[in-house]
Amino acid sequence: MTIPTVTLNDGNQIPQLGYGVFKVPPADTERAVAEALEVGYRHIDTAAIYGNEQGVGAAIAGSGIPRDELFVTTKLWNDRHDGDEPRAAIGESLDKLGLDAVDLYLVHWPTPAADNHVHAWEKLIELRDAGLTRSIGVSNFLVPHLERIVEATGVVPAVDQIELHPAYQQREVTDWAAANDVRIEAWGPLGQGKYDLFGVPAVAEAASAHGKSPAQVVLRWHLQHGFIVFPKSVRRERLEENLDVFDFALTDAEVAAIDAIDPGDGSGRVSAHPDEVN
Numbered sequence: 459m460t461i462p463t464v465t466l467n468d469g470n471q472i473p474q475l476g477y478g479v480f481k482v483p484p485a486d487t488e489r490a491v492a493e494a495l496e497v498g499y500r501h502i503d504t505a506a507i508y509g510n511e512q513g514v515g516a517a518i519a520g521s522g523i524p525r526d527e528l529f530v531t532t533k534l535w536n537d538r539h540d541g542d543e544p545r546a547a548i549g550e551s552l553d554k555l556g557l558d559a560v561d562l563y564l565v566h567w568p569t570p571a572a573d574n575h576v577h578a579w580e581k582l583i584e585l586r587d588a589g590l591t592r593s594i595g596v597s598n599f600l601v602p603h604l605e606r607i608v609e610a611t612g613v614v615p616a617v618d619q620i621e622l623h624p625a626y627q628q629r630e631v632t633d634w635a636a637a638n639d640v641r642i643e644a645w646g647p648l649g650q651g652k653y654d655l656f657g658v659p660a661v662a663e664a665a666s667a668h669g670k671s672p673a674q675v676v677l678r679w680h681l682q683h684g685f686i687v688f689p690k691s692v693r694r695e696r697l698e699e700n701l702d703v704f705d706f707a708l709t710d711a712e713v714a715a716i717d718a719i720d721p722g723d724g725s726g727r728v729s730a731h732p733d734e735v736n
């Protein structure tokens with residue numbers, strides 16, 4: 459099975475579907491990532507704060523898969539934006555991952571109260587130029603944060619990784635990203651299991667029409683919108699299910715019905731708001 463790739467604004471390619479390891483317990487991460495690689499995933503999304511980079515690295519080392527066939531993302535945590543901390547932080551992440559460079563390094567949150575995301579972004583540009591990461595991007599950045607870093611540096615992030623699922627579609631950010639050649643990575647693509655996404659008629663009806671699971675329909679909706687996704691599961695059968703989304707396509711009407719799930723008032727958000735994380 460071939461997973462489609464998306465071309466980033468720096469010319470690098472990223473597999474559109476990957477495996478995210480938020481809340482995969484550190485002691486279980488090597489097993490889970492090894493299974494993900496066995497069933498065909500080639501893109502892993504982790505973060506320093508997840509505490510499981512070492513397990514990701516062990517699974518990569520044990521897999522025997524050539525480095526250039528893998529895409530690995532990790533993220534700079536909020537308390538390491540200042541001074542030369544970003545360089546120290548990526549060094550620690552690379553040691554744990556057992557890699558010379560990651561494929562994508564992200565500023566994890568804008569931390570507006572600390573007012574230091576422009577500095578963090580300037581540091582990520584240096585890390586990319588030093589060859590420690592091939593691409594750089596941000597996460598949880600809203601339009602004012604995005605505009606500020608681009609205005610300050612002239613460097614447009616390759617991606618913005620944001621909470622995005624049918625109940626919370628963040629159209630202001632996705633419109634800005636489309637206009638500025640930034641790819642959207644949708645975190646919590648299944649709504650983190652925190653609302654009854656799978657029972658929503660538009661999802662349930664499309665699932666039954668295509669003989670697919672509701673999770674597969676939601677992932678397909680993301681892919682057809684061009685979003686990059688990396689659903690998390692610790693269960694092998696779900697790893698396989700979440701990857702098995704390339705043999706069907708939602709109709710335009712089915713996509714539109716899922717588009718209409720978002721009430722548009724922000725009430726579908728299931729996790730923290732970027733202004734509140736500092």
Ligand SMILES: NC(=O)c1ccc[n+]([C@@H]2O[C@H](COP(=O)([O-])OP(=O)(O)OC[C@H]3O[C@@H](n4cnc5c(N)ncnc54)[C@H](OP(=O)(O)O)[C@@H]3O)[C@@H](O)[C@H]2O)c1
Nearest residue numbers: 478479480503597645646647648649650673689690691692
């Ligand atoms: N940048 C950020 O601030 C940020 C924040 C959050 C997440 N992320 C990234 O995005 C990735 C994905 O988001 P997420 O892990 O928060 O949420 P998610 O992928 O939307 O949902 C994960 C939940 O869905 C369940 N699940 C997975 N596949 C399923 C299926 N086929 N059917 C039914 N349930 C299923 C999982 O349970 P089981 O494990 O029990 O199967 C887990 O409880 C993360 O792992 C992380 O890499 C980034």
